Structure formats: C-alpha cells, structure tokens
Amino acid sequence: MAAFVGLCRVTLAVPGSTSLKDKRRVLRSILDRLRQRYALAVAEVGSQDAWQRADIAFACVSSEAGRCEAILAECVRWLETRSDIELLEVDTEIL
Template sequence: MSAIIGLAEIHLRIPEAHSLKEKRGVVKRIIERLKNKFNVSVSEIGDQDKWQSAVVGVVTIGTSQKVVDATLEKVVLFIEELYPGKVVTYYKEII
C-alpha cells in the first residue's frame, strides 16, 4: 500500500486588513483552526508582502485518494463557511 499526498493552494482575499500585522492575525487564525480541525499541515506560502491577500498551502497524506481529496475539499469549504468571501480561488493536486 502506498501513501497518497494531497496538496491545496488556496488564494485568500482579506479586505479588512489595513496592515501586514492585521493580515498576519487573520491568516494565523485560519492556519491554527485548520491544523486543529483537520490535522493537516498548513503554511502561508505566498503574498507575504501584500496587505489584503494571502496564499495558504495545505498538505495531507493518507492511504486513500478519495479520503485525501475529501479532506482538501472540506478544508476549502470550512474556510468559505468561516470567512465568507475570503477564498478567491484554489488549486488541488493529488500525488
């Protein structure tokens, strides 16, 4: 049995942030909630120097492609439900 790796690149819009410090606070809350709820690895991977946007990378691993894909979909839905309008676009890949 081989491991299945899933990754998602999620582009976020953070219109309420008026400084990098405010943006980091929002992104940090999102990252911590995702880690706690889904037991995934999460990191800010892009747009670190922009106030109102962020790119977050999420990685999970499992033995079933179906479960890995479902986890990534749940992560995106969770962000959309928790922070409506924040997800601009996302990209998933299963390896």
C-alpha cells in the same frame, strides 16, 4: 501499500485588513484551525508583503486518494464559511 498526498494551494483576499499585522492575525487563526481540526501541514506560501492578499497551502497524507480529496474539500468548504476572507483561487492536487 500506496500512500497519497493531497495538496491544496489557496489564494485569499483579506478585505478588512489595513496592515500586515491585521492580515497576520486573520491568517494565524486560519492556519491554527486547519492544523488543529484537520491535522494538516499548513503554511503561508506567497504574498507575504501584501496587506489584503495571502497564499496558503495545506497538505494531508492517506492510504486512500479519495480520503485526501474529501479532507481537502472539507477544508475549502470551511474556508468558504469565513466572513473575514474571500477565496480567490483554489488549486488541489493528489499525488
């Protein structure tokens, strides 16, 4: 049986952030929601010292490549609805 891994790396702007503490509060909300709602592995993977920028990655596993694509696309759509961030870059890959 084949297994597919969907991986998405997203660069975010957090324009309302005035400190790392502000950014962490916003990111904690995002990461927790992605973990709970979509059962993904999620982490901040870059720009840890920047106040208004964040790089996060999330991954899912499925027996169908199309299911991985659908889950990741739904997560990106959800991120686009948030008013406290802006998506700067999205890179998705199915392995």
